[in-house]
Each structure stands twice: as C-alpha cells, then as structure tokens.
Amino acid sequence: MAGLIHPEDLxxxxxRSRIDDVVSSFVQLKPAGGGALVGLCPFHDEKTPSFRVTxxxxxxxxxxxxxxxDVIKFVQQINNMGFTEAVEFLADRVGIQLRYTDGDGGPRHEPGLRMRVLEANQLAAEFFAxxxxxxxxxxGRVFLDGRGFTREHAEHFGIGFAPRGGRDLLNHLTAKKFTRDDLVKAGLVRESGWDFFQGRLVWPIRDAGRSTLGFGARRLFDDDRMPAKYLNTPETLVYKKSHVLYGLDLARTHIGKKNQAVVVEGYTDVMACHIAGVDTAVASCGTAFGADHSRMLSRLMTSDALAGEVVFTFDGDAAGQAAALKVFSSDATFTSQTYVAIEPTGLxxxxxxxxxxxxxxxxLVARRxxxxxxxMKNTLEKYDLDRADGRLAAVRAAAPLVASVRDRSLVSEYLRELAGMVGMDTDTVRAEVQRANNRKVAPEPERGLRQEAPAEPAASGQVAMMELPDPSDRRIATERGVLKVMVQHPSLFPEDWGGITADDFQHPSYRRVFEVLTATDRNVGGxxxxxxxxxxDPVGQQLVVALSVEPLLAEPTGAYAREYAARLRLxxxxxxxNDLKSRLQRTNPVEDQANYNRMFAQLLELETRRRALEQHAVGS
Known part of the structure; x- marks a missing residue:
C-alpha cells in the first residue's frame, strides 16, 4: 500500500507547477507590476480584482x-481535493512519477491516469449528447418533453442518451486509443466489458472548472436490468459523490454574485430552477447533502456571512420535516445562514x-x-402556548435543539428567537437551555416535562477555559479582523475605539479579548x-498572540480602522x-397598537443607523 509522497518529489x-500557469487555467490574470499578476478571485464574487499571484x-x-x-493549496481549493490528490493532480499535469515512503514505494495510480480519466469522461459526454x-x-426525448424541457435546454445542460447496445461507448472510446482498463477505472465500463450506462438519459456531472467528473443516469425502459431509477458513476479517481454537486459548473458564478445557493434533490429540479431564473440551484449526486458539500458552497460565498444564504427545498410532509431536522443538526458546518423553502402542495x-x-x-425560493x-416552529406547534405550563413545556422541548448547536456564537440569537416565539423571558429560556446542556442523557419527552437535571458543579480547583474561535469561520471574520487591527495598531482608533462596545461581539472569546484590550493602557510599550x-485564561492568551501576528488584509490606516469598526457595528x-422584525411579525397591530407602534419607531431608527454605518463601512 502506498505511503507518504517522497519529499523530493513533492x-x-x-x-515544475508554475502557479501562474495553473491559476490562469481558472482565472484571467493581468500584469500588475513588480512581477505580480491580478485577477478576479475564484473563491468569492467581486467586481474589482483583489486576487494576486506572485x-x-x-x-x-x-x-x-x-x-x-501555494500552488498545491490552490488546486485543493479550486477542485475540492485533499492534499495528496492535489499533488497527484499536479504530478500528472507535469509528467512526474511520484514515489511514496512508509509503504511499498509504488504510486497510488499510474502517472497520467487522472488526466486520461478526465479526457475519457469529456469524450463520453460528447458521445452521449x-x-x-x-x-x-x-x-428519452419524450421524457424530457413531458417534463417541460426543450432541445435547447438539453443542449445547455449537456444531457445525453446511453445507447442500449451494451458496448457502444466502449467501442467508441477504444477507437480513440483508450484502453479498456482506463475506461473501467473511469467508471464508464464494467469489469465484464459492458458499458456502465445502457438505455438511460445521462446528465454530465462537472466540477466548478467544468471538467466532467462522472454521470448520473435515469431509467427509461421497463426491461432495464438495473432496477434503480437513478444510477451514478461509481467512486473513481476523480468522482467522489460526497465531493460533487450537480449544476455547480453552471451555478458557481451566480452563487458568488448573489451570495446564495439553493439545494434541491434531483437533476430535473436543478434544470427547472435554472430555467425559471433560480440560477444558484445545485443537487447532491447519489448521496445525502453533507459537510463536504457545505464546505464547497461556503468557499463560493462572499465574506459577508450575514448576507449569505443556503436554501434547502423540502416537501411539507413528515419526511420533509425529518430532512430539515437532519440538516439543522449539521447547521454549524455552514458559514452562511440556512433557510428552508417548503412547497405546501408537496411538489x-x-x-x-x-x-x-x-x-x-x-x-418557492422567495418564501424561504x-x-x-x-x-422550532414545528416543535412548538405541539404545545398550547396560551397556557403557562404549555409555554414552559414547549421551551423544554425546544431547548435541546438550541443546546445542540455547536457554534456557540449563534446560541444567543437562537435564545432570543425562542423566547419571542413562546412569549417568555429570555433569562428563563436561557436557564432551560443550560439545563439541556447539562443533561448527560436526554430523557424521554414525557418525562422531560417534569424532570429538571441540576447543573453539575465544577470540580474543586477546575477552571473553565475560553473557547478558541475558528480563524476560518467567516460568520465572525469581522470580529477577528477588527481585533487584529486593535491589537497590532491601537493608535489608529479614537479614544472610544470607534464606538465599538462589547455587545458588538457575538463570540464570547472575542468579547473577552475586547474587554481586556479596552481596559489596557494603549500608550504602554508593548x-x-x-x-x-x-x-x-491560557486559551485567551493564545488567542491574543495569534491576533498580534496574523497579517492584515490591507495597509493599516486610520480610515481602514474606521471602516472595520463600522462593519462590526453594522x-x-x-x-x-432582524430581531425586531421578528417581534413585529408576532405582534398584532390592532390588539397591541401601542407596543407595535413603539417597535416600529425603533425599527425606523435602526434602519437609519444601518444606512449610516453602511456608508462608513465602505469609506463614504
């Protein structure tokens, strides 16, 4: 079994893999002086080039x-590959045969195989089309017509047809000088020599760079020996179902531009969405949407986590609710806000x-x-919120949902939402969530309405350490960024630190750093x-050290500091x-007119403040 790549080969x-050659395959680069090249960033949407290659x-x-x-990291990100896969990709590209240590010394696959597989897939896609x-x-054409798709639509999405002969694709590609072994490894031909796809409609599944990684195929004929309605390419060197999304090649630019991704369930759903104008739609292929998929979408979003959206479409039945719960359990893997779009008719x-x-x-998407x-709503609907005991029972039922959120910076927002939805004091709701956190084993729902597990006291001398924030978490990137400027260049800020307060920080560790920072004499040396x-706290000390050495995104100036402060306050x-709008929606303007008017006036004031801060945030 192959081991680690030999350091010399690495x-x-x-x-040999010039970074400008590799990057220029995905990004149009222009000279920028000093030997550098610039272009539009492939990892987020922008109009002014800020992506620099040296x-x-x-x-x-x-x-x-x-x-x-470096060039390996770029290939990892742009192709959603692991480190070893990226090195092997580049080695194939420049014709290097890798050696492996701590193993048998042999390559994981023969040199050039990855490129041959991609070329075979591309020719197969053209053949099917x-x-x-x-x-x-x-x-197949009748099926597409019945689903509302024209010939132009089929051409746009690259839809094809796999002949029923059994060896048509094999014969076509062997005539193109591909070996049968290559085609088996590409997932196009079975070990027995038969075409993998026969008598089916075929959709090419491409990566963000439009390379064809594999195919999805739909059953058309009753005598099809494969009973599954949909059949996907098996796992290959380039096709890994947990790392691909159908429609990503078409949706990528729009996802970055609109800062939104819509996740649907099938190929025809992706087509319907794009044709209808929802051009950010994608779908997983042969597997449930998972953490790897969410990371793929996160890299395409802009750095503004407040504006980013991932919208899931589910049926309104019990199965749809279960799917929503499953996605919610992995909500912390998303850097953007998650939404759900439910069609009441189930279509x-x-x-x-x-x-x-x-x-x-x-x-459908607009109603997300x-x-x-x-x-939360589906959980709370089971209880009578007009009764005090019903509200308490509802909070206790919903508390484990809040307690299960791994991103602790979001808990405060969820607490406020839950308190508003049931009409209870936030502190009471927080106490119930804390109890849910302290339970070692979740009780049965009926028993949970009556039992309350007290918080376990900390062991003698035990100190609860701070949580070290994830530096790549884009949802709180502004908090980290402004603290870096404060720690490294405190003199750039006015006496009031640009109007920033501790409440502007969602992450408790960032909040604590700010509190200590503002209590420290900024004129002291070091x-x-x-x-x-x-x-x-030792973790807090580690965090401050990291903030003091991490590079800034731009030259630190007073204007830069002011804009950063405005972004955080914004x-x-x-x-x-958003919190006030939520409360307004739950307030009857007729029955509670005074309270409704008061909140509406507050909303107008906040909107005015928002517009002013938006101008400051961009340097106006």
Missing part, C-alpha cells in the same frame, strides 16, 4: 476574502414549474424561512504583550433589525 512538483514566490492571496497559499438526437433515443421544483410555471419556482425557525498579560445593527 518539491519537484512545486517547482510567481517569483509561488503564492497567491486574495485581499478580498483572505484566501491564500450526440446520441440524444438518434432514433433510438426517442423515449418538487420540476413538477411545480410544470403546473405553475417559472414564477411559481421563483416564488430560516431553517432553525422552521424546526501593547499586545500587555493585553496577553491581562488575560487570565453587523450588530443588522442582528437587532
């Missing part, structure tokens, strides 16, 4: 989203387009609601070290606006 791959150093860096690294116009594919986007037209599909609110010394105001 360095050879780096040397060939002499072998590095890239985006001043807009902070992504950066041409076959769709043949007389043998009339059943999927494709059927909805057939019955209601393009506008109905757009309306926050995922956690949907899950300010960063003084802040480190002021932290009474995020707080946006959260307050």
């Amino acid at each position: 360095e050879t791959v780096r040397e 060939p002499s150093k072998g590095f890239y860096y985006c001043f807009g989203c902070g992504e950066g690294g 041409a076959q769709l116009a043949s007389p043998h594919a009339v059943t 999927d986007p494709c059927d909805l387009r057939i019955q209601g037209g393009d506008a109905a599909v757009r309306e 609601v926050p995922l956690y609110r949907y899950v 300010f960063a070290q003084a802040v480190v010394d002021g932290m009474d 995020a707080h105001v946006v959260r307050d606006i």
Whole structure:
C-alpha cells in the first residue's frame, strides 16, 4: 500500500507547477507590476480584482476574502481535493512519477491516469449528447418533453442518451486509443466489458472548472436490468459523490454574485430552477447533502456571512420535516445562514414549474424561512402556548435543539428567537437551555416535562477555559479582523475605539479579548504583550498572540480602522433589525397598537443607523 509522497518529489512538483500557469487555467490574470499578476478571485464574487499571484514566490492571496497559499493549496481549493490528490493532480499535469515512503514505494495510480480519466469522461459526454438526437433515443426525448424541457435546454445542460447496445461507448472510446482498463477505472465500463450506462438519459456531472467528473443516469425502459431509477458513476479517481454537486459548473458564478445557493434533490429540479431564473440551484449526486458539500458552497460565498444564504427545498410532509431536522443538526458546518423553502402542495421544483410555471419556482425560493425557525416552529406547534405550563413545556422541548448547536456564537440569537416565539423571558429560556446542556442523557419527552437535571458543579480547583474561535469561520471574520487591527495598531482608533462596545461581539472569546484590550493602557510599550498579560485564561492568551501576528488584509490606516469598526457595528445593527422584525411579525397591530407602534419607531431608527454605518463601512 502506498505511503507518504517522497519529499523530493513533492518539491519537484512545486517547482515544475508554475502557479501562474495553473491559476490562469481558472482565472484571467493581468500584469500588475513588480512581477505580480491580478485577477478576479475564484473563491468569492467581486467586481474589482483583489486576487494576486506572485510567481517569483509561488503564492497567491486574495485581499478580498483572505484566501491564500501555494500552488498545491490552490488546486485543493479550486477542485475540492485533499492534499495528496492535489499533488497527484499536479504530478500528472507535469509528467512526474511520484514515489511514496512508509509503504511499498509504488504510486497510488499510474502517472497520467487522472488526466486520461478526465479526457475519457469529456469524450463520453460528447458521445452521449450526440446520441440524444438518434432514433433510438426517442423515449428519452419524450421524457424530457413531458417534463417541460426543450432541445435547447438539453443542449445547455449537456444531457445525453446511453445507447442500449451494451458496448457502444466502449467501442467508441477504444477507437480513440483508450484502453479498456482506463475506461473501467473511469467508471464508464464494467469489469465484464459492458458499458456502465445502457438505455438511460445521462446528465454530465462537472466540477466548478467544468471538467466532467462522472454521470448520473435515469431509467427509461421497463426491461432495464438495473432496477434503480437513478444510477451514478461509481467512486473513481476523480468522482467522489460526497465531493460533487450537480449544476455547480453552471451555478458557481451566480452563487458568488448573489451570495446564495439553493439545494434541491434531483437533476430535473436543478434544470427547472435554472430555467425559471433560480440560477444558484445545485443537487447532491447519489448521496445525502453533507459537510463536504457545505464546505464547497461556503468557499463560493462572499465574506459577508450575514448576507449569505443556503436554501434547502423540502416537501411539507413528515419526511420533509425529518430532512430539515437532519440538516439543522449539521447547521454549524455552514458559514452562511440556512433557510428552508417548503412547497405546501408537496411538489418538487420540476413538477411545480410544470403546473405553475417559472414564477411559481421563483416564488418557492422567495418564501424561504430560516431553517432553525422552521424546526422550532414545528416543535412548538405541539404545545398550547396560551397556557403557562404549555409555554414552559414547549421551551423544554425546544431547548435541546438550541443546546445542540455547536457554534456557540449563534446560541444567543437562537435564545432570543425562542423566547419571542413562546412569549417568555429570555433569562428563563436561557436557564432551560443550560439545563439541556447539562443533561448527560436526554430523557424521554414525557418525562422531560417534569424532570429538571441540576447543573453539575465544577470540580474543586477546575477552571473553565475560553473557547478558541475558528480563524476560518467567516460568520465572525469581522470580529477577528477588527481585533487584529486593535491589537497590532491601537493608535489608529479614537479614544472610544470607534464606538465599538462589547455587545458588538457575538463570540464570547472575542468579547473577552475586547474587554481586556479596552481596559489596557494603549500608550504602554508593548501593547499586545500587555493585553496577553491581562488575560487570565491560557486559551485567551493564545488567542491574543495569534491576533498580534496574523497579517492584515490591507495597509493599516486610520480610515481602514474606521471602516472595520463600522462593519462590526453594522453587523450588530443588522442582528437587532432582524430581531425586531421578528417581534413585529408576532405582534398584532390592532390588539397591541401601542407596543407595535413603539417597535416600529425603533425599527425606523435602526434602519437609519444601518444606512449610516453602511456608508462608513465602505469609506463614504
């Protein structure tokens, strides 16, 4: 079994893989002086180039989203690969045969195989697409027509037809000088020599760079020996179902531009959405949407986590509710806000387009609601919120949902939402959530309404350490960024630190650093070290050290500091606006007119403050 890549080969791959050559395959680069090249960042949407490549150093860096690294890191990110896969990809590209240590010394696959597999897939996609116009594919064309898709739609999405002969693709590609072994490894041909796809409609599954990784195929004929309605390419060197999303090649630019991704269930649903104008739609292929998929979408979003959206479409039945709960359990893997779009009739986007037209599909997405609110609402609907005991029971039922959130920076927001939905004091709700956190084993629902497990006291002398925030968490990137400027260049800020307060920080560790930082004399020599010394927690000290050495995104100036401070305060105001809007929606303007008017006036004031901060945040 192959082991680690030999260090000499690793360095050879780096040397021969010029970063400007590799990056220019995905990004249009232009000279920027000093030997550097610039272009539009492939990892977030932007109009002004902030993506910089320095060939002499072998590095890239985006001043807009902070992504950066060497040529291997770029391939990892752009192709969603692991480190070893990225090195092997580059080795194939430049013709290097890798050696492996701590193993048998042999390569994981023969040199050049990855490129041959991709080339075979591309030729297979062209072959299938041409076959769709043949007389043998009339059943497939009838199916597409019945789903509301035209010939132009089929061409746009690259839909094809796999002939029923059994060896048509094998014969076609062997004539192109591919060996049968290559085609088996590409998942196009079975070990027995038969074509993997026979008598089916075929959708090419491409990566963000439009390379064909594999295929998805739908059953058309009753005598198909494969009973599954949909069949996907088996796991191959380039096709891993947990790392691919159908429609990503078409949706990628739009996801970055609109800062939104819509996740649907099937190929025809993706097509229906794109045709209807929801051009950010994607779907998982042969597996449930998972953490790897969420990370793929996160890299395409902009750095503004407050604006980013991932919208899931589910049926309104019990199965749809269960799917929503499953996604909610992994909510912390998303850097953007998660939403759910439910069609009350139970129609999927494709059927909805057939019955209601393009506008109905757009309306489905427009009616999206926050995922956690949907899950909470379904939980609370089981209780009588007009009774005091019903409200308490509802909170206790919903508390484990809040307690299960792994991103602790979101808990406060969820607590406020839950308190507003049931009409209870936030402190009471917080206490119930804390009890849910302290339970070692969740009780049965009926018993949970009556039993309360007291919080276990900390062991003697035990100190609860701070939580070290994830530096790559884009939801709180502004908090980290402004603290870096404060620690490294405190003199850039006015006496009041640009109007920033501790409440502007969602993450408790960032909040604690700010509290210590503002209590430290900024005129003292070695300010960063003084802040480190002021932290009474080893994790907090580690965090301050990291903040003091991490690079800034731009040259530190007074204007830069003011804009950063405004961005942080803006995020707080946006959260307050969303909270107030939520409370307004739950308030009857007729029955509680005074309270409704008071909150509406507050909303107007917050909106005015938001507009002012938006201008400050961009330097106006």
